Amino acid sequence: MKTLHGHGSTFMFIFSLFFHPFLPLAIDTITPTQPLIVNQTLVSNGEAFELGFFNANNGSLYIGIWYKQIEPRTIVWVANRDNPITSSSGNLTIISNGNMVLVNQTGTVVWSTNQSTVLVANTVGQLLDNGNFVLRRENDENPENYIWQSFDYPTDTLLPEMKLGWERKSGITRILRSWKTNDNPATGDYSLMISVRQFPEILLMHNQTTTYRSGPWTGRRFSGVPVMKGMSIMQFDFPDNSDEIFYSFKMLNSSIYSRLVINSSGMEQRLVWAETTKTWSVYWSFPGDCDHFGECGPSGICGANTAPICSCPTGFRPKNKQGWDLRVGSEGCVRSSDLDCRSDGFQLLKNMKLPETSKAFVDQSINLRKCREICRRNCSCAAYANTKQTNLNEGGSGCVIWEGDLIDMRQYADSDDGGQDLYVRVAASDLDRSSKNWFHDQVGMVVGTSIGACVVLIVLMILVYLKMKKTISLKKVMDRKGPQGRIGDFLVNDGPISRRNNHGETDMDELELPLFDFTTLSIATNNFSDTNKLGQGGFGCVYKGTLANGEVVAIKRLSRVCEQGIEELKNEVRLIAKLQHRNLVRVLGCCIEVEEKLLIYEFMENKSLDMFLFEKDKSLELNWKKRVDVIRGIARGLLYLHQDSRFTIVHRDMKASNVLLDKELTPKISDFGIARIFGNDQTEAATNIVVGTYGYMSPEYMMNGYFSTKSDVFSFGVLILEIVSGKRNRGSSNTASQLNLLEQAWKLWNEVNTLELLDKSIGSKFSENEVLRCIQIGLLCVEEQPEDRPNMSKVMLLLSSETVRMPRPKHPGIFIRNRNLETVTPGKPDDSMSINEITITTLDGR
Numbered sequence: 001m002k003t004l005h006g007h008g009s010t011f012m013f014i015f016s017l018f019f020h021p022f023l024p025l026a027i028d029t030i031t032p033t034q035p036l037i038v039n040q041t042l043v044s045n046g047e048a049f050e051l052g053f054f055n056a057n058n059g060s061l062y063i064g065i066w067y068k069q070i071e072p073r074t075i076v077w078v079a080n081r082d083n084p085i086t087s088s089s090g091n092l093t094i095i096s097n098g099n100m101v102l103v104n105q106t107g108t109v110v111w112s113t114n115q116s117t118v119l120v121a122n123t124v125g126q127l128l129d130n131g132n133f134v135l136r137r138e139n140d141e142n143p144e145n146y147i148w149q150s151f152d153y154p155t156d157t158l159l160p161e162m163k164l165g166w167e168r169k170s171g172i173t174r175i176l177r178s179w180k181t182n183d184n185p186a187t188g189d190y191s192l193m194i195s196v197r198q199f200p201e202i203l204l205m206h207n208q209t210t211t212y213r214s215g216p217w218t219g220r221r222f223s224g225v226p227v228m229k230g231m232s233i234m235q236f237d238f239p240d241n242s243d244e245i246f247y248s249f250k251m252l253n254s255s256i257y258s259r260l261v262i263n264s265s266g267m268e269q270r271l272v273w274a275e276t277t278k279t280w281s282v283y284w285s286f287p288g289d290c291d292h293f294g295e296c297g298p299s300g301i302c303g304a305n306t307a308p309i310c311s312c313p314t315g316f317r318p319k320n321k322q323g324w325d326l327r328v329g330s331e332g333c334v335r336s337s338d339l340d341c342r343s344d345g346f347q348l349l350k351n352m353k354l355p356e357t358s359k360a361f362v363d364q365s366i367n368l369r370k371c372r373e374i375c376r377r378n379c380s381c382a383a384y385a386n387t388k389q390t391n392l393n394e395g396g397s398g399c400v401i402w403e404g405d406l407i408d409m410r411q412y413a414d415s416d417d418g419g420q421d422l423y424v425r426v427a428a429s430d431l432d433r434s435s436k437n438w439f440h441d442q443v444g445m446v447v448g449t450s451i452g453a454c455v456v457l458i459v460l461m462i463l464v465y466l467k468m469k470k471t472i473s474l475k476k477v478m479d480r481k482g483p484q485g486r487i488g489d490f491l492v493n494d495g496p497i498s499r500r501n502n503h504g505e506t507d508m509d510e511l512e513l514p515l516f517d518f519t520t521l522s523i524a525t526n527n528f529s530d531t532n533k534l535g536q537g538g539f540g541c542v543y544k545g546t547l548a549n550g551e552v553v554a555i556k557r558l559s560r561v562c563e564q565g566i567e568e569l570k571n572e573v574r575l576i577a578k579l580q581h582r583n584l585v586r587v588l589g590c591c592i593e594v595e596e597k598l599l600i601y602e603f604m605e606n607k608s609l610d611m612f613l614f615e616k617d618k619s620l621e622l623n624w625k626k627r628v629d630v631i632r633g634i635a636r637g638l639l640y641l642h643q644d645s646r647f648t649i650v651h652r653d654m655k656a657s658n659v660l661l662d663k664e665l666t667p668k669i670s671d672f673g674i675a676r677i678f679g680n681d682q683t684e685a686a687t688n689i690v691v692g693t694y695g696y697m698s699p700e701y702m703m704n705g706y707f708s709t710k711s712d713v714f715s716f717g718v719l720i721l722e723i724v725s726g727k728r729n730r731g732s733s734n735t736a737s738q739l740n741l742l743e744q745a746w747k748l749w750n751e752v753n754t755l756e757l758l759d760k761s762i763g764s765k766f767s768e769n770e771v772l773r774c775i776q777i778g779l780l781c782v783e784e785q786p787e788d789r790p791n792m793s794k795v796m797l798l799l800s801s802e803t804v805r806m807p808r809p810k811h812p813g814i815f816i817r818n819r820n821l822e823t824v825t826p827g828k829p830d831d832s833m834s835i836n837e838i839t840i841t842t843l844d845g846r
């Protein structure tokens with residue numbers, strides 16, 4: 001037996017204590033004989049939720065549910081939202097037909113569970129610990145046999161285990177509806193529901209108008225809600241079967257509170273209670289910048305990181321050019337050429353939030369190739385895609401086909417932000433104009449699938465290898481310092497390849513890189529345990545290892561998807577082994593066995609530069625002098641690659657995470673996975689596959705695939721500005737208020753506010769003149785025209801002299817993102833030691 005817990009009634013509280021000292025004070029149930037009156041509450045068994053009367057809307061009285069443990073009171077459900085009690089009292093009670101009713105002072109029913117089928121007397125209303133308020137028979141063998149439950153009648157909040165969606169058989173529809181205002185729980189104008197379509201998605205409606213859509217569910221999350229990927233504290237569910245279809249979520253740790261709300265101003269918010277600050281933190285809210293339904297009109301694509309945000313896919317042009325130029329995108333795009341049905345091709349758009357699905361047809365059983373066939377044959381098919389694209393490395397399944405206009409497309413900046421591959425039908429003539437489209441369809445798809453990254457790597461290695469063979473006589477090693485380590489001591493394989501020369505003078509033909517045996521490396525890294533893991537990159541993981549002689553090394557284990565390329569890898573390794581310079585990371589050996597390919601590097605105590613630069617505490621350790629040393633060190637390393645090594649090597653992926661720091665913070669350039677070697681007379685090359693990292697790639701490389709030592713100089717310029725400012729350069733700028741680092745530096749330079757760029761963590765100990773020189777050199781390096789940029793020996797000169805006159809920098813090359821670029825980032829971005837955070841871009845449009 002339990003008793004009511006009087007909220008304001010001290011008497012009752014003491015009374016119950018006195019008579020039932022061993023029973024819990026709070027009850028969770030109302031019975032026909034025990035109604036709930038004003039100032040009393042029900043508290044769920046685990047004390048998570050509380051139900052009772054509350055005042056809102058200028059003193060009106062409502063029955064609601066809120067969190068027991070959270071202040072200020074957060075109401076998650078309201079019974080009589082549209083029929084408040086205007087007097088000061090009311091009773092929630094169970095009446096003779098078994099229904100639960102809310103009556104006002106004069107006994108008028110203002111709210112009822114209203115189930116015609118109950119007709120039994122012995123029912124109870126119980127508040128469960130998940131926040132569900134249920135009506136059930138008191139002695140039902142199955143206590144989960146609910147006659148009625150509040151979870152079927154949500155208000156504006158979705159709690160864990162609640163379902164947003166519909167039951168196909170019973171027809172129960174569960175929709176969230178906003179409050180009228182923040183203080184008025186009455187049904188507002190906004191609602192959140194699951195669309196009743198073949199390829200369902202969540203829609204946010206204002207009255208009858210869609211204002212935002214989540215994009216269809218594509219296996220793990222909604223195509224337009226990439227942030228779901230980062231929510232490691234909860235699990236999402238989206239079953240779609242003949243009985244029901246719904247969206248729900250579950251907390252992995254049930255003591256963390258989270259809710260999804262459609263608030264009175266029409267925003268869908270995902271909130272998580274932060275115990276430390278005692279506030280609800282907003283994990284996401286929609287619609288965001290580029291999410292307003294149909295922002296860019298029919299066939300238009302919105303890109304939050306592009307300026308202007310609306311663009312047309314290849315084969316389309318703005319319908320109203322004038323409006324478009326004025327940044328009014330709503331009229332959308334029209335085809336540049338008419339389709340002819342038979343000869344049309346498909347343009348691949350990557351990282352897309354799939355278009356609105358009301359006119360989409362779905363067949364979960366067919367694959368992408370079949371899907372393409374069906375689309376090609378049916379002239380009304382405008383686009384197709386996989387229905388499920390679980391993630392980058394797993395490809396997709398199922399087929400969805402769109403007809404008519406493609407509405408509400410959005411493109412994310414890179415594949416990490418989410419989004420799917422979408423194939424849009426375009427006229428053959430438009431495809432022809434962008435002649436690389438055959439390439440898209442073929443290679444683009446390969447790149448998108450698992451082995452893509454490796455194929456590219458291997459292709460590049462072959463190119464490097466062929467180029468080497470062709471243009472360089474492999475007689476002498478350019479650098480005669482010789483290996484300094486004591487590699488020979490722990491050679492395992494004594495075959496001819498692992499011979500080592502002790503004279504310091506080595507011949508290319510003679511010197512071979514030590515081969516390690518897999519077992520040795522496995523022991524060194526504690527069987528590649530997670531505790532030894534230093535980081536993860538696109539092509540594999542990096543581990544810290546301790547060899548039998550005590551030497552600490554870094555071991556990169558290339559991922560298994562690289563099935564081929566043993567010879568190529570060996571060649572690459574041989575090449576890198578030849579490059580010896582204080583400011584280059586040294587490769588100590590390798591291991592190539594049937595299943596495994598590993599590279600052994602010298603171990604860098606201080607990991608990578610980005611971890612110092614962009615982290616608040618660590619950046620304090622980098623005072624001005626150290627920063628200058630780092631800049632000079634990197635410059636020396638690059639100069640060596642470009643000029644002093646007799647080869648001309650273009651690194652192509654210079655960035656903060658590829659600069660490692662040893663114990664003394666000496667910078668060492670790492671990761672030659674995509675480096676290219678030039679012949680003696682060669683100064684520039686072009687590629688169809690742009691590999692690099694946004695923010696560091698020069699415009700001519702990014703847009704046209706041209707690279708040269710000057711594109712490395714550009715990246716180096718970005719690095720200088722990052723080192724000086726302690727800020728990351730974002731790939732592109734979106735709005736005037738959010739200039740990227742280059743634009744910011746340029747602006748401050750012209751306003752003669754240049755010193756404002758300096759990282760505040762540096763403090764006051766620096767030479768103003770030196771800072772200004774560095775910034776100026778940085779700006780010279782990032783000039784738009786490659787021929788304007790200084791070469792590395794000039795840079796070295798400028799860096800080491802205080803007196804050499806410097807030219808005035810010209811406008812930096814700022815990349816405005818091109819809609820038609822495809823981007824793929826193999827692997828996850830790295831949060832500890834980024835060795836391989838590479839972006840591969842396949843160019844088209846030429």
Ligand SMILES: *[C@@H]1O[C@H](CO)[C@@H](O)[C@H](O)[C@H]1NC(C)=O
Pocket residue numbers: 008038039088089
């Ligand atoms: C509820 O509590 C408030 C404040 O404690 C009191 O003013 C009010 O009279 C109480 N109402 C009822 C119906 O007991």
Ligand SMILES: *[C@@H]1O[C@H](CO)[C@@H](O)[C@H](O)[C@H]1NC(C)=O
Pocket residue numbers: 058
């Ligand atoms: C709230 O109630 C008071 C007193 O009954 C009244 O004067 C006031 O206009 C009401 N405010 C609103 C917003 O309804």
Ligand SMILES: *[C@@H]1O[C@H](CO)[C@@H](O)[C@H](O)[C@H]1NC(C)=O
Pocket residue numbers: 035037090091103104105106107
């Ligand atoms: C509400 O319940 C209380 C206690 O059971 C009772 O005294 C009171 O008359 C009821 N009021 C109404 C309006 O039903």
Ligand SMILES: *[C@@H]1O[C@H](CO)[C@@H](O)[C@H](O)[C@H]1NC(C)=O
Pocket residue numbers: 085086087104105106107108
């Ligand atoms: C109870 O509700 C009825 C119907 O809404 C209304 O006519 C009556 O005035 C209310 N009684 C009180 C005391 O508020």
Ligand SMILES: *[C@@H]1O[C@H](CO)[C@@H](O)[C@H](O)[C@H]1NC(C)=O
Pocket residue numbers: 109110111112114
């Ligand atoms: C109960 O349901 C009937 C029929 O569905 C409806 O007409 C009536 O207004 C409902 N009553 C309440 C109190 O919700």
Ligand SMILES: *[C@@H]1O[C@H](CO)[C@@H](O)[C@H](O)[C@H]1NC(C)=O
Pocket residue numbers: 189206207
């Ligand atoms: C939505 O409906 C409400 C109530 O019917 C109306 O007042 C409001 O103007 C409508 N808003 C829009 C944008 O249609």
Ligand SMILES: *[C@@H]1O[C@H](CO)[C@@H](O)[C@H](O)[C@H]1NC(C)=O
Pocket residue numbers: 253254255256275
């Ligand atoms: C769950 O979260 C609570 C509160 O944040 C924390 O104290 C507890 O350790 C977590 N439990 C688990 C199993 O992670």
Ligand SMILES: *[C@@H]1O[C@H](CO)[C@@H](O)[C@H](O)[C@H]1NC(C)=O
Pocket residue numbers: 182263264265266267269282285
């Ligand atoms: C609704 O949510 C948005 C986004 O989180 C927020 O900016 C706004 O203040 C909220 N509106 C209300 C009335 O709480």
Ligand SMILES: *[C@@H]1O[C@H](CO)[C@@H](O)[C@H](O)[C@H]1NC(C)=O
Pocket residue numbers: 361377378379380381403
């Ligand atoms: C083309 O597709 C539409 C819709 O899927 C369908 O109604 C039509 O029959 C199809 N036409 C052909 C030739 O398959």
